Amino acid sequence: MFDVVQDFATLKSTKKGGIQVKGMKCNRLLAISSFASLVLLAGCQTAETSGETVNEVDLAFSSFMPGPHPQHTDVFYPFIEEVEEATDGRVTGTLYAGNALSKADHHYDLVVNGVADMSIALHGYTPGRFPVTGVTELPFMGEDGTKGTEILWSLYEKYPEIEAEHEGARVGWLFKNDPAQIFTTDTPIHSPEDLKGLKIRTPSPAARDILEAYGAIPVSMPMGDVYEGMQRGVIDGALAPASVVTNFQLADVTGYITEGNFYTSSLFVVINPGTWMNCQLKIRTRSTKLWEKTWR
Structure with missing residues (x-):
């Protein structure tokens, strides 16, 4: 038996830090701001502190969210x-949210091809590209x-095959979101049999197999x-982390939520190698060492 909430309307009130779903607090996606503050000199150091000429640059950050x-x-803002602040305005950044630069499954290549300096997306949006x-x-x-x-992250540090999969870009950080639940528009899910024949959104091959x-x-x-897909009946529901209730306004189109902690998606933040190499060597080294220290 799955743990099913049959009246989702009672869960639509926001509480501090997340939505309370059957005693499970749906935390926000892990914000690794410690690394963000270390990489913030990506692009260049100020002339006053480095003694070098620095060109003004605007870093492009692309996000599907x-x-x-x-x-x-x-994190990003x-x-x-x-x-x-750290570069006295010489290095700025612009966040392109909501797939403004391209579709969600193109975000990795945006960085590889130099259209964006950094991007964030799910590995599962490009099936077959990140099998390990x-x-x-x-x-x-x-x-x-x-x-x-x-x-x-421990697997990333241990197995070079994971880094090798991120060819053409430099990994900023990798992280997982909160566990996925099943959101349905009209059908309550009490058992696996209730899922038979339902069209459910999947974000990755692993989720597809489940x-x-x-x-x-x-x-x-x-x-x-997903919001429009559920609203128009293109799909009957979605497998997604509980945080989408507020982060993607999925509460508006959800009639039932089935808690099962079915799996967790992996996400990447990658940096264009050219952007990274334009940092002074001492800043790249310091950022990398401090980032490693954060995880130990």
């Missing part, structure tokens, strides 16, 4: 402010986003398209 998402308000990294999306790979992130095992029909779809 909507503008008010906590990853933006808690403060990051941009610190960049500007995708192992961390299997069930029971961390009870929450924090534990899952610790596992993912849904197929339950008899559902997986539909590959970025999170930004």
Whole structure:
């Protein structure tokens, strides 16, 4: 039996720090602001502190998430402010949210091709590109986003194959979101049999396999398209982290939520190699060492 909330309307009131769902607090996506503050000199150091000529530069950050998402308000916007302050305004940043530069599954290539300096997206949006990294999306790979992130990063440090998969870009940080639940528009899910024949959004191959095992029909779809998909009946529901209730306004189109902690997605923040190499060597070295220290 799944743990199903049959009257989702009672869960639509926001509480401090998240939404309370059957005693489970849905934390925001893990904000690794410590690394953001270290990398904030990506681009260049000020002339006064480095003794070198510095050109003004505006760093482009691309995100598939909507503008008010906590990853933006808690990480990227403060990051941009610190960049500007640390460089006396010589280095600035612009956040392009909501797929403004391209679709969610193009975000990695935006950085590889130099269209953006940094980007954030799910590994699962490009199936087959990150097969080794995708192992961390299997069930029971961390009870929450924090534990899952610790596992993912430890594997990244141990196995060079994961770094090798991120070809053409430099990894800024990798992290996991909160566990995925099943959101449905009209159908309550009390058992696996209730999922048979339902069209459920999937964000990755690992999630697809889970849904197929339950008899559902997986539909590959970025999170930004789920609201409209559920609203128009293109899909019957979605497999997604509980934080989407507020972060993507999914409460408006959700009739039922089934808590199962089915899996956790992995996400990347990558940096264009040219942007990174334009940093002074001493700043790149200091940022890398401090980032490693943060995780030990």
